[in-house]
Amino acid sequence: MQELTHWIGGQHVKGTSGRFADVMNPATGEVQARVPLATKAELDAAVAAAAVAQEGWAATNPQRRARVMMAFGALINKHMDELAELVSREHGKTLPDGRGDVQRGLEVIEVCMGAPHMLKGEYTNDGGPGIDLYSMRQPLGVVAGITPFNFPAMIPLWKMGPALASGNAMILKPSERCPSTSLRLAELLQEAGLPDGVLQVINGDKEAVDAILDNDTVQAVGFVGSTPIAQYIYGRAATNGKRAQCFGGAKNHMVIMPDADLDKAADALVGAGFGAAGERCMAISVAVPVGEKTADALIERLVPRIEKLKVGPYTAGDDIDFGPVITAAAKARIDGLVEAGVTQGAKLVVDGRGFSLQGYENGFFVGASLFDNVTPEMDIYREEIFGPVLSQVRAKTYDDALKLVKDNPYGNGTAIFTADGDTARDFANKVNVGMVGINFPIPVPLSYHSFGGWKKSAFGDLNQYGPDAFKFYTRTKTVTQRWFSGIKEGGEFHFKQMD
Numbered sequence: 001m002q003e004l005t006h007w008i009g010g011q012h013v014k015g016t017s018g019r020f021a022d023v024m025n026p027a028t029g030e031v032q033a034r035v036p037l038a039t040k041a042e043l044d045a046a047v048a049a050a051a052v053a054q055e056g057w058a059a060t061n062p063q064r065r066a067r068v069m070m071a072f073g074a075l076i077n078k079h080m081d082e083l084a085e086l087v088s089r090e091h092g093k094t095l096p097d098g099r100g101d102v103q104r105g106l107e108v109i110e111v112c113m114g115a116p117h118m119l120k121g122e123y124t125n126d127g128g129p130g131i132d133l134y135s136m137r138q139p140l141g142v143v144a145g146i147t148p149f150n151f152p153a154m155i156p157l158w159k160m161g162p163a164l165a166s167g168n169a170m171i172l173k174p175s176e177r178c179p180s181t182s183l184r185l186a187e188l189l190q191e192a193g194l195p196d197g198v199l200q201v202i203n204g205d206k207e208a209v210d211a212i213l214d215n216d217t218v219q220a221v222g223f224v225g226s227t228p229i230a231q232y233i234y235g236r237a238a239t240n241g242k243r244a245q246c247f248g249g250a251k252n253h254m255v256i257m258p259d260a261d262l263d264k265a266a267d268a269l270v271g272a273g274f275g276a277a278g279e280r281c282m283a284i285s286v287a288v289p290v291g292e293k294t295a296d297a298l299i300e301r302l303v304p305r306i307e308k309l310k311v312g313p314y315t316a317g318d319d320i321d322f323g324p325v326i327t328a329a330a331k332a333r334i335d336g337l338v339e340a341g342v343t344q345g346a347k348l349v350v351d352g353r354g355f356s357l358q359g360y361e362n363g364f365f366v367g368a369s370l371f372d373n374v375t376p377e378m379d380i381y382r383e384e385i386f387g388p389v390l391s392q393v394r395a396k397t398y399d400d401a402l403k404l405v406k407d408n409p410y411g412n413g414t415a416i417f418t419a420d421g422d423t424a425r426d427f428a429n430k431v432n433v434g435m436v437g438i439n440f441p442i443p444v445p446l447s448y449h450s451f452g453g454w455k456k457s458a459f460g461d462l463n464q465y466g467p468d469a470f471k472f473y474t475r476t477k478t479v480t481q482r483w484f485s486g487i488k489e490g491g492e493f494h495f496k497q498m499d
C-alpha cells in the first residue's frame with residue numbers, strides 16, 4: 001500500500017497525525033494509496049515556514065519569477081502524459097480528458113509567464129504642483145488554495161500560477177481523493193526553480209481546512225468545491241479577516257430554440273452532459289428545448305447517441321466516452337436521485353441504473369440516464385447530481401426558458417443553441433449566469449479571460465485566473481510623492497541591467 005506524503009520545504013514529508021484517507025481506484029473499487037490528513041500543528045508549521053520563504057520570493061523580481069513559470073510550463077509539457085495518467089488513475093476520467101485537465105491548467109501557467117505585465121502599477125504625473133501619484137501591486141504574503149477532486153491538475157494550477165507569479169507563498173490543500181497530481185506538480189515546480197517552502201502541499205480534510213481558515217498568517221483563500229462548503233469557507237475566512245473567493249456547485253442549463261441545428265445540439269448535449277461522467281462544474285445537466293416539437297425531436301436524437309456511449313476504465317483506450325464516478329458513495333447517491341426522479345414522476349427515457357462492467361464489477365461505474373418531463377420541484381432538478389444524468393425540462397416559450405434559468409439558484413454556466421443572432425444576444429444580455437455559450441455547450445473561458453459563476457456558484461467578487469486572479473493575489477498600495485529639490489547634473493552612459 002503506497003503511503004502518500006505532504007510536500008513541505010521542498011521535500012516529501014510523512015504525515016504525523018496518524019489519520020489517513022483512502023485514495024481509491026474508482027475503476028476497480030480498490031484502495032490504491034492512503035493519504036495523510038494534516039493536523040492544525042502540521043498546517044501551522046508549514047505556514048510559518050512558507051512565510052519565511054515568501055520574503056525572498058517576493059524580493060525576486062517579477063521577470064525572474066516569470067522565468068520559473070516558463071520552465072514550469074516546459075516541464076508540464078514534457079510530462080504531459082505522465083500527469084494525465086496520474087489524473088486518470090485517481091479520478092477515473094479517460095486519458096484524453098486527463099490530458100485536457102492538464103492542458104487547461106497549463107494555459108493559465110502560460111499567461112503567468114507574462115505576469116510582470118499584470119503586476120505593473122498606475123502612475124499619475126503632476127497630479128498637483130510637483131506632485132505625482134503611483135500605485136503598486138504587492139503580494140499578500142502566504143495565501144491558500146483549497147481544491148476539489150474533479151480537476152486534479154487544472155484547478156491546482158489555476159490557483160498556484162497567479163498566486164506564485166505575484167510573489168506569494170502558497171499552501172495548497174488538494175482534494176484528499178486525488179492528491180498525487182498536486183504532489184507531482186510541486187516536484188516539477190522545484191525543478192523549474194521555485195525556492196523551497198514557497199509552495200507547500202498539505203494534504204488533509206476539514207481539520208486542515210479549518211486550520212488554514214484560522215491561521216492569522218494566511219492572507220487569502222481561493223476555494224473551489226461544492227456550494228455548502230464554499231459558503232462555509234467564505235464566511236469563516238471573512239470573519240477571520242481574510243480575502244476569500246469561493247467557487248461552488250452548479251446546475252447548468254442549455255436552451256435549445258426551435259431554429260437550432262438539432263443534430264449539433266444533441267451532439268453538444270451528450271458531450272457536455274455525460275463527459276467525465278457528468279463530474280464537471282460546467283457540465284450541462286438540464287436541457288431546455290423550447291416548444292413540444294423541439295423537445296420530441298431532441299429526445300429522438302439524444303436516445304441513440306446516449307445508447308452508443310462507451311463506459312469503461314481509462315486503461316481501456318482513448319475511445320472510451322467516460323469512466324467511473326469518484327466513490328461508492330457518489331454512485332449510490334446518483335442511483336438514489338435517479339430513483340427519486342422516477343418516483344416523483346419524471347419520465348426515465350434511458351435508464352443507467354444497474355450498469356455493470358465485466359471484470360470491473362466493484363468499480364464505481366454508472367450508466368448514462370436521460371429524463372424527460374422534469375419539473376423544477378423534483379429532486380433531480382433541484383440537486384446538483386454530479387453524475388451522468390441529463391434532465392429535459394420542456395419550455396413553452398423562449399421567455400419561459402429564460403425565466404427557468406434565471407430562477408435557478410446556481411449561476412455557473414449556461415448555453416443557448418439557436419440560428420437567430422437576436423435571440424442569442426438577448427439571452428446573453430439578460431441571463432444572470434457568469435459564463436454563457438452561444439452554440440457552445442461548455443463555455444469555460446480561455447486563460448487570459450477569467451472564470452467565475454454568479455449566484456450560489458461563487459462567493460466573493462473576483463474571478464479565477466486572467467487579470468482578476470492577479471488582483472485577488474495582490475493588494476494595491478498608492479504613494480503620493482513630492483520632492484522639494486534635486487541634483488540635476490551628472491549622468492549615466494550605459495544601459496542599466498535590471499536583473
Ligand code: NAD
Nearest residue numbers: 147148149174175205206209225226229247248249250281
Ligand atoms: P467538496 O466541497 O466536497 O470538497 C472541496 C474541498 O473542500 C476539498 O479539498 C475538501 O477536502 C474540502 N472539504 C470538504 N468538506 C469540507 C468541510 N466540511 N470543511 C472544510 N473543508 C471541506 O467538493 P468536491 O466533491 O471535491 O468537488 C465537487 C464540487 O466542486 C461540485 O459541487 C462542483 O460543481 C464543484 N466545482 C466547482 C467549480 C467552480 O469553479 N465553480 C469547479 C470544479 C468543481
